[in-house]
Amino acid sequence: MNYFSTRDKSLKFSFKDIFLRGLAPGGGLFLPNEIKKYNQEELNYLSKLSYNDLATEIIFNFCSDEIKKKELNSLIQKSYSSFKEKEVVNIKKIGNINLLELYHGPTLAFKDIAMQLIGNMYDHLEVAKDKTVNIVVATSGDTGSAAIAALSNKKNINLFVLHPHNKISSIQRKIMTTIGGANIYNIAIEGSFDDCQKIVKELFNENSFRSKINMSGVNSINWARIVCQIVYYFYSFFKLKKNNISFSVPTGNFGDIYAGYVAKKMGLPINKLIVATNKNDILQRVINTGEYKPGIVKATITPSMDIQVASNFERLLYYILDENDSKVGSLMSDLSSKNLFNLERREIDKIKKDFEAVKVTDEETVSIIDEIYKEHKFIIDPHTATGVGAAKSFKNLGDIIVLGTAHPFKFSDTIKKAIGKNLDSPEHLKLNMDKKETFDIIGNSNSEVKNYILGKIQ
Ligand SMILES: *Cc1c(COP(=O)(O)O)cnc(C)c1O
Secondary structure, three states, X not given: OOEEEOOEEEEEEOHHHHHHHOEOHHHOEEEEOOOOOOOHHHHXXXXXXXXXXXXXXXXXXXXXXXXXXXXXXXXXXXXXXXXXXXXXXXXXXXXXXXXXXXXXXXXXXXXXXXXHHHHHHHHHOOOOOOOOEEEEEEOOOOHHHHHHHHHOOOOOXXXXXXXXXXXXXXXXXXXXXXXXXXXXXXXXXXXXXXXXXXXXXXXXXXHHHHHHHOEEOOOOOOHXXXXXXXHHHHHHHHHHOOOXXXXXXXXXXXXXXXXXXXXXXXXXXXXXXXXXXXXXXXXXXXXXXXXXXXXXXXXXXXXXXXXXXXXXXXXXXXXXXXXXXXXXXXXXXXXXXXXOEXXXXXXXXXXXXXXXXXXXXXXXXXXXXXXXXXXXXXXXXXXXXXXXXXXXXXXXXXXXXXXXXXXXXXXXXXXHHHHOOOOOOOOOOOOOOOOOOOOEEEOOOHHHHHHHHHHHHO
């Protein structure tokens, strides 16, 4: 199987290439040239598998040229052995909500599910065997800690994590800045997540810098992350044993929900994928009106969704525009020159076949947390609450699975405000609250980040 770029179909890359690069040359995103479509008989077979075996079957489709199935299975077992749930994820019925808990990994957010496996793939693919790899990643709060937990103390790997200064929760920061080994560098950028992501993308596109530092990336634009996230759509769909299932997904960079779209392409009969946004609602606007126009990022109580440039949306566009790579490229150049692009009615209708999108305000989010706690004595995190809020706007959609994207402990301040309770740290989070945090604050510019990285690796 080959991978090509959303902006240039003629490019050909292997899984190992795209795993290491993350971003395609010229700024596009990688997609596979074929997506396996399961028939009913195959789906029946998959529905009987354990989480790890299901993950092996699904992920193998995308990396079979480079990883043997047996080896993949042991990488998966190793990756998920640190999870609190034996089956990695858990489905809980809370009133009429089906909550898919994805936060039982080492840093309490769904990001662990892909990142733990990616960390082990770096070893297995021997990408850092002869030469040190420098991974540069932007985080809105959870990717960073998951990457640190997965890559800390790995040989020949350095990890530089850019987070927006003062714009993530204090526990998100605490986890990130205290759990890492000597190969981890935390950088607080004086800007938003969008600024951090822009810096990382631009450094990737600077060939001389990229090759000089042997740069690699693990942001959700890395296809390997999407692939790992497809698995829990299948798993939860099978576990619910219903026919007409939709998913409601707290969304920022459009990575997690895009994995659901790929699951549907692979033959999983998902009804609708519901995009839940906070007031940074660019995805809600583009899906309902066709206008994609990033604004200034506003701070909310769901910091991991404080994003205005939803990078993975480009991967959906590719299919919505009938696989026309030059059209994708031209919309993306409109975006960089005019800061917007518009979709046609026909294209919006095509998106609406699979997607719905709802904006949930901070006030609504707080009252949902409060309501779920009062009625069910169960505490959900603010991001998950937006997913619940979005699901509630659809009365006739049949069963809805809400993706529980983070453990509430990570957002203790907001939970305290919503329900007046202090939360205890879950046992499997090995967080030392007294440990000194290490991070450097630097300006929002490519050159400062480049100088910082070069200074550290010399
Ligand atoms: C990353 C994250 C999201 C958004 O996921 P995307 O893949 O960026 O859409 C939602 N909730 C939490 C808790 C997250 O960490």
